[in-house]
């Protein structure tokens with residue numbers, strides 16, 4: 001049985017994990033562009049396909065499993081995806097340091113681990129506190145792209161995201177139909193093949209919300 005990719009020796013995005021303040025992402029990518037973040041990118045099917053489909057986007061994928069983070073970073077370099085960077089880290093630790101308020105055009109959060117055991121529930125990424133931070137980091141009009149295979153977790157995450165101020169254009173608690181134009185994630189491909197349901201939501205931050213800038217970009221890693 002295969003257990004994922006071999007561990008590549010070079011850490012992914014080490015220059016970013018040590019930063020205390022957000023880098024100048026336009027300088028990192030070598031050009032300005034909408035900055036998008038993926039939390040828990042896993043085997044990277046979505047990140048690689050999305051970066052190819054949207055070459056104008058500057059895409060940052062965070063994944064704490066070294067094997068996956070390093071393999072996706074390697075694939076991005078091999079395929080010439082200069083608009084994709086992978087950061088090998090705990091998203092809870094690095095997101096507050098790497099992104100300035102109102103800097104993100106979109107956040108992708110797909111098939112988060114459900115952490116069934118009660119003792120593991122504190123590992124859930126989308127706490128009210130973290131969701132509040134993500135709301136602050138989204139630019140006015142920014143998109144939150146949520147996907148899950150666990151319906152009740154999906155509803156709970158929708159409640160949390162709506163509670164912190166995101167708007168669901170389809171109505172509170174409503175899931176979004178599948179969009180054939182959107183790339184599927186590695187995990188999603190598995191569910192689509194087996195016919196298991198996938199619950200999607202596309203929430204927006206109001207274009208009218210004003211988020212005071214705090215600090216702004218200051219450091220640019222080599």
Ligand SMILES: C[S@@+](CC[C@H](N)C(=O)[O-])C[C@H]1O[C@@H](n2cnc3c(N)ncnc32)[C@H](O)[C@@H]1O
Pocket residue numbers: 039040041042043044045062063064065068089090091092109110111112113125185186187188
């Ligand atoms: C079920 S997988 C889904 C991966 C991918 N989004 C997909 O749809 O194929 C969840 C991923 O989130 C990652 N993850 C969970 N908590 C994380 C955290 N705090 N920081 C970074 N990655 C995390 C896991 O390692 C795993 O790769």
